[in-house]
Amino acid sequence: MKNSTSKPTLIPRMYCNLFGHDYQVTKKVTYHVKEYTCRHCKKELTTNSNGKLIELTPKFKEINAILERIHLSRTERLKKKSLVSSIY
Numbered sequence: 001m002k003n004s005t006s007k008p009t010l011i012p013r014m015y016c017n018l019f020g021h022d023y024q025v026t027k028k029v030t031y032h033v034k035e036y037t038c039r040h041c042k043k044e045l046t047t048n049s050n051g052k053l054i055e056l057t058p059k060f061k062e063i064n065a066i067l068e069r070i071h072l073s074r075t076e077r078l079k080k081k082s083l084v085s086s087i088y
């Protein structure tokens with residue numbers, strides 16, 4: 001029985017090997033952390049706490065989701081209580 005699963009094409013990856021990845025920002029998690037996806041091979045990267053680009057693993061996706069939630073609630077709070085932020 002023939003198993004006709006479609007193999008991932010090698011061309012995009014070859015392109016990236018030759019010309020480098022073409023990353024685009026797909027998500028802004030916080031001011032400093034962003035998620036990137038390569039336009040050609042769909043490789044995903046994220047910025048870690050040191051500001052370096054690393055591979056976006058499911059673990060980091062989880063961390064980014066938490067970071068995003070914290071970041072959103074923080075910016076919301078700042079909008080509402082601008083008086084409180086001046087104390088800090």
Ligand SMILES: [Zn+2]
Pocket residue numbers: 012013016020021022038039040041042043
């Ligand atoms: Zn690529």
